[in-house]
Structure formats: structure tokens, C-alpha cells
Amino acid sequence: MIPPAGRTALSRAGAGSDLRISTERGQREVFCGLTGIIWLHRKIQDAFFLVVGSRTCAHLIQSAAGVMIFAEPRFATAIIDERDLAGLADANVELDRVVAQLLARRPDIKLLFLVGSCPSEVIKLDLSRAALRLSGRFSPQVRVLNYSGSGIETTFTQGEDACLASLVPSLPSQSGDAPASLLVVGALADVVEDQLRRLLVDMGIQVEFFPPRRSTELPVVGPNTRFLLAQPFLADTARGLEERGACHLPAPFPLGAEGTLAWLRAAAAAWQVDEALFRRVTQPAYERALKALSGYRDQLAGKRVFFFPDSQLEVPLARFLANEMCMQLIEVGTPFVHRAHLAAELQSLPAGTHIVEGQHVENQLDRCFAAKPDLVVCGLGLANPLEAQGLTTKWSIELVFTPIQGFNQAADLAELFARPLIRRTRLVA
Numbered sequence: 554m555i556p557p558a559g560r561t562a563l564s565r566a567g568a569g570s571d572l573r574i575s576t577e578r579g580q581r582e583v584f585c586g587l588t589g590i591i592w593l594h595r596k597i598q599d600a601f602f603l604v605v606g607s608r609t610c611a612h613l614i615q616s617a618a619g620v621m622i623f624a625e626p627r628f629a630t631a632i633i634d635e636r637d638l639a640g641l642a643d644a645n646v647e648l649d650r651v652v653a654q655l656l657a658r659r660p661d662i663k664l665l666f667l668v669g670s671c672p673s674e675v676i677k678l679d680l681s682r683a684a685l686r687l688s689g690r691f692s693p694q695v696r697v698l699n700y701s702g703s704g705i706e707t708t709f710t711q712g713e714d715a716c717l718a719s720l721v722p723s724l725p726s727q728s729g730d731a732p733a734s735l736l737v738v739g740a741l742a743d744v745v746e747d748q749l750r751r752l753l754v755d756m757g758i759q760v761e762f763f764p765p766r767r768s769t770e771l772p773v774v775g776p777n778t779r780f781l782l783a784q785p786f787l788a789d790t791a792r793g794l795e796e797r798g799a800c801h802l803p804a805p806f807p808l809g810a811e812g813t814l815a816w817l818r819a820a821a822a823a824w825q826v827d828e829a830l831f832r833r834v835t836q837p838a839y840e841r842a843l844k845a846l847s848g849y850r851d852q853l854a855g856k857r858v859f860f861f862p863d864s865q866l867e868v869p870l871a872r873f874l875a876n877e878m879c880m881q882l883i884e885v886g887t888p889f890v891h892r893a894h895l896a897a898e899l900q901s902l903p904a905g906t907h908i909v910e911g912q913h914v915e916n917q918l919d920r921c922f923a924a925k926p927d928l929v930v931c932g933l934g935l936a937n938p939l940e941a942q943g944l945t946t947k948w949s950i951e952l953v954f955t956p957i958q959g960f961n962q963a964a965d966l967a968e969l970f971a972r973p974l975i976r977r978t979r980l981v982a
């Protein structure tokens with residue numbers, strides 16, 4: 554049964570002020586924001602991402618995309634070589650030439666992102682000016698925008714935030730007398746988007762998603778826009794939308810049956826959806842999700858999990874694993890704690906949960922080895938060394954590439970954590 558409004562399983566578990574949030578600074582083990590191109594280029598189907606970077610950047614994108622290239626890719630790297638670095642070539646002239654060649658060859662491109670990198674920042678190549686110049690030359694057929702995916706002091710999901718934040722000023726303005734509209738913010742797999750749209754529409758809520766599947770279908774924004782975040786790593790995008798007059802609806806993130814229910818309830822409350830209608834729309838999918846999750850609870854309940862900071866999804870995932878899968882949280886490392894966007898999640902974590910914001914990887918490794926967790930959620934760079942030490946790991950990047958939001962994906966999310974434990978058991982047996 555669906556719990557009554559205001560008494561979800563999330564609110565019952567609440568810890569609030571009993572959390573320990575500490576901050577660490579030191580050596581970090583993270584991927585840079587270029588990684589976001591891998592899922593963003595699949596989402597915005599007429600966009601192209603041109604990284605202005607080094608061969609290292611090109612290798613990163615190529616190997617991260619790896620098996621995912623089925624057609625002509627919609628990303629590439631304009632390589633900054635020694636002549637550019639030595640100041641012997643005019644990088645702007647080179648960039649204009651590459652962009653002109655690209656757009657002549659690919660008329661399907663309607664939105665071009667120039668993506669900055671560490672090397673483009675080192676040579677102080679001003680990509681915002683380049684984007685303006687190239688937009689002037691190629692609009693209205695092609696809009697050219699820029700953002701930075703540089704790895705200096707960032708984490709990989711910030712690439713999506715920077716990309717979407719760069720798009721916010723291009724969103725058309727809502728007329729003053731427009732009815733209230735709902736915007737769901739954050740790249741979601743199409744299958745997830747379709748399910749969430751169906752549930753919201755069945756409650757009588759018209760909804761748009763940002764980013765859209767095509768750049769020609771940008772949602773309008775203005776003071777009558779209410780937005781729900783679908784991802785917890787979109788601080789700059791949210792700020793940009795608020796500057797355009799939109800209003801954030803605080804909610805947990807749609808992970809797990811309870812998280813999805815509470816996320817939908819936030820929209821329903823803002824639209825004053827009748828409780829009976831809310832239940833009628835959500836109950837079948839919610840109950841299916843609960844049933845599907847119960848199969849994984851036996852495998853996960855009581856297991857001890859340790860999060861290294863990587864994806865910024867750590868706090869909502871920890872809430873899901875603790876409250877819905879009955880796992881024990883040893884430490885929840887996360888690159889940043891956005892207290893406003895994570896407020897509902899933080900309230901819902903079990904009392905005494907230790908959250909560590911930032912990273913000092915050596916100290917975290919020491920704590921992890923001492924705790925001997927059953928499962929470690931971490932970045933790719935740490936997974937193999939930890940496996941070699943006998944620990945069982947889950948790559949956090951997989952949680953960004955895989956559709957995990959919504960009722961229908963709740964069991965898939967649980968399975969992502971159960972699978973490495975099952976594999977370890979088989980290896981030991």
C-alpha cells in the first residue's frame with residue numbers, strides 16, 4: 554500500500570541532525586567532466602560535442618565511449634598540438650577551420666558545443682568568444698555554445714551540469730500569463746523519461762524534460778516554471794533556471810520505489826493533485842517495484858557498503874540501499890554536499906550515517922581497509938586495486954550510464970549492487 558502523504562518510508566527513516574558530515578581535502582581520484590559527453594550526445598540527438606583538447610582528452614572520450622559507438626559519432630576532439638601550445642599557431646583560426654569543415658560535412662548538426670579542457674584552459678583559448686563568433690557565422694542553422702569539461706578540481710558529472718547550464722540562457726521565455734508548467738531537469742534515458750512522463754500526465758500534469766531529445770525542442774522557462782531535479786549534480790543549472798524565474802520543487806531523487814514515489818508526490822503536491830488520483834496513478838507501478846525489490850533484499854540486507862566520492866549520486870544511493878535494501882552504510886563519500894538539493898535525502902538517511910564531503914584518497918583507503926566492507930562503490934581508478942585486495946566493488950560510473958530512475962528501474966538498480974556480491978560468492982565457492 555502507498556503510505557499516506559507526509560508519511561512515506563523516507564520520512565519514517567529520517568535522521569536529519571544525527572548525521573555526521575565531515576570534509577576532507579587531499580589527493581582526488583576522479584574523472585573529468587568530458588565524460589558527460591558519453592551520455593549527453595546520446596540524449597540530445599542533433600547536438601555535436603567538439604572537445605578542444607589534447608590527445609589524452611581524445612583517448613579518454615574514445616575509450617569511455619568505446620563499445621557505445623553504433624553510428625557516426627557526435628563527438629570529436631580538435632587536438633591542440635605542440636605548435637598551439639608554443640603559441641606558434643593561431644588556435645582560433647585553426648578552430649574556425651575545423652568547425653567549418655565539420656558543419657559542411659554534417660548538416661544534421663543543429664547544436665554544437667565547444668567543450669573546453671585542461672589544455673585549452675592552459676593556453677587561455679577563450680571558447681566563449683569563439684562560440685559567439687561561430688554562432689554569428691553559422692546561425693540560424695547551427696547554434697554554437699561552449700562549456701568546460703576540464704578536470705581541474707571537478708568531478709565527472711559536473712560536465713552535464715556545465716553543459717546544461719550553458720543551454721539555460723537559450724531557453725525561450727515563457728509568456729507572463731502562461732499556466733504553471735513542470736520541467737524535469739537532468740539527462741534521463743528515454744525509457745525512463747517516457748515512464749515518468751506517463752505517470753505525471755495521468756495525474757494531469759503537463760511536463761517537459763531538459764535536456765530535450767532535439768535541440769530544436771527547447772522547453773520554455775519563466776516565473777511559472779516549477780522544476781524537479783532528476784539528478785543531484787545540477788547546482789549551476791538549477792541556479793541558472795532560478796535566475797530565469799523558475800522555482801525549484803524540493804524532493805528526494807527518483808531512485809528506488811520510495812524515492813520515486815516521494816519525487817512524484819512533490820510534483821503532485823505543487824499541482825494539488827487529489828490524493829485518490831495520485832494513488833490510482835502510482836499504486837500499480839509502486840507495488841510492482843516493491844515486489845521486484847523484495848527479491849534482491851535477501852541478497853543485500855545486512856551487507857556493509859562503503860562509498861568513495863565520485864558520481865555525486867552517493868547520498869541518494871546510500872538512502873536507497875539503507876532504507877529499501879536494508880544495507881548498512883559504513884561511510885558515504887561524495888565530492889560535494891549541496892545541502893538544499895539534498896535536504897530530503899539527508900533527512901532520510903539512518904541516524905549516525907557518516908558523510909564525507911571531498912576526498913583524501915589515502916585516508917579513505919585506510920578507513921575502507923580497516924572497515925572491510927562487503928561492497929565498495931568507487932571510481933574506475935580504484936576498483937581494480939581494491940578487487941586485488943579482496944574487496945568487492947561496484948563502478949559508480951555504471952550508475953550514471955544505466956537507466957536506474959523510476960519504479961520500473963528500481964529492481965535494475967538493486968541488481969547493480971547485488972551482481973558483484975553474487976560474482977564474489979561464485980569466485981570464492
Ligand code: SF4
Binds near residue numbers: 607610611702704
Ligand atoms: S583531465 Fe584534462 S587533460 Fe585529462 S582528459 Fe580531462 S580535460 Fe583532458
